[in-house]
Amino acid sequence: MRQFQQVKELISGKLEKELPARLTYHNLHHTLDVLQAAERIAVEESIPENEKELLLTAALFHDTGFLKKRDGHEAESCNIAQYYLSLHGYTPVEIEQVCGMIMATRIPQSPMDKLGEILCDADLDYLGRDDFFMLSARLFTELKNEAIVKDEEEWNREQAEFMGAHQYFTASQVKLRQPVKERYIELIKSKITNQIFNENQ
Numbered sequence: 001m002r003q004f005q006q007v008k009e010l011i012s013g014k015l016e017k018e019l020p021a022r023l024t025y026h027n028l029h030h031t032l033d034v035l036q037a038a039e040r041i042a043v044e045e046s047i048p049e050n051e052k053e054l055l056l057t058a059a060l061f062h063d064t065g066f067l068k069k070r071d072g073h074e075a076e077s078c079n080i081a082q083y084y085l086s087l088h089g090y091t092p093v094e095i096e097q098v099c100g101m102i103m104a105t106r107i108p109q110s111p112m113d114k115l116g117e118i119l120c121d122a123d124l125d126y127l128g129r130d131d132f133f134m135l136s137a138r139l140f141t142e143l144k145n146e147a148i149v150k151d152e153e154e155w156n157r158e159q160a161e162f163m164g165a166h167q168y169f170t171a172s173q174v175k176l177r178q179p180v181k182e183r184y185i186e187l188i189k190s191k192i193t194n195q196i197f198n199e200n201q
Contacts, residue, residue, distance in 0.1 A: 001089045002053065002057075002088065002089045002090055002094070003088040003089050004053050004056065004057060004088075006088060007057065007060065007084060007085065007088050008060055010084065011031075011060050011061065011064060011084065012028060012031070012032070012060075014064075014067070015027065015028040015031055015064065015067070016028045018067055019066060019067060022142065022145040022146065023066060023142055024138045024139075024141045024142045024145070025135065025138040025139040025141075025142045026063050026066045026142065030063065031059070031060065031062070031063055033125070033126070034059045034062065034063075034119075034122045034123050034125070035056055035059045035060060035122075037121075037122035037123075037125035038055050038056055038058075038059040038118055038119060038122035039052070039056060041118045041121055041122055041125075041170055041172060041173060042055055042056075042118055044170075044172035045114070045118060045170055045171075045172055047114070047115070047118070051115060054094060054097055054098060054101075054115065055101065055115045055118055055119060057081075057085065057090070057098050058081075058097075058098045058099075058101035058102050058115070058119050059119060059122060061077050061078075061080060061081040061084075061085075061098065061102060062074070062077055062101075062102045062105055062119065062123065063077060064076070064077045064080045064081070065077035065078075065079075065080065067080070070146065074102055074103050074105060074106045075103070077102050078098075078099040078102050078103065081095065081098050081099060081102065082095055082099065085098065097115070100112060100113070100116060101115055101116045101119045102119075104116035104117075104119060104120055105119060105120055105123050107162075108165070109123075109124075109166075109169075111169060117169035117170055118169075118170060120169060121168050121169055121170050121173040121177075124166060124168075125173070125177065127163060127166065127177065127181045127184070128168075128173075128176070128177025128178060128179070128180040128181035128184070129177065129180070132180075132184055133184075136159065140152070140155045143155070152191075153192065153193060156188050156189075156191050156192050157192055159188050160185055160188045160189050160192065163181060163184065163185045163188070164185055166181075
């Protein structure tokens with residue numbers, strides 16, 4: 001029998017203790033946030049309880065790869081999931097499903113089924129939420145810490161491009177988050193000093 005609660009406590013503790021402090025966005029807060037969003041979307045999309053638990057398991061593990069590395073962290077997350085889930089009553093087929101959902105969150109997102117779509121939407125739920133700018137600032141700090149972006153101008157350009165290309169997959173998220181996300185894209189574009197960028201979008 002699957003031991004989801006035990007796994008949740010174990011992985012939450014591991015993320016809290018072992019993730020480096022420079023990860024100001026990809027931390028336990030983000031994982032719990034995605035878990036909560038996945039649960040809400042699953043209810044809105046009428047996902048059966050048995051499948052919902054597998055979805056929440058994938059949400060829990062989707063960024064555990066950051067414990068080891070940033071690039072290719074999704075595949076690392078799968079390795080970690082395979083190890084712990086096999087010890088906590090998950091079948092090989094269920095573990096494969098969980099890994100399929102985790103791999104779907106790679107950018108650009110590529111879900112192969114409904115559960116994958118929900119996890120992808122939960123992972124980027126914040127793009128259309130009230131706390132977007134706060135979480136975006138945390139991600140900017142993290143990327144600056146790792147020398148991935150150099151300044152706010154570059155960050156705003158990347159965000160505008162990323163958010164413009166992004167799409168929500170589930171009907172409930174398109175309705176709830178898309179209009180707000182569109183508004184944020186315009187706000188970000190208005191901060192970009194090079195007007196050529198704005199005219200080309």
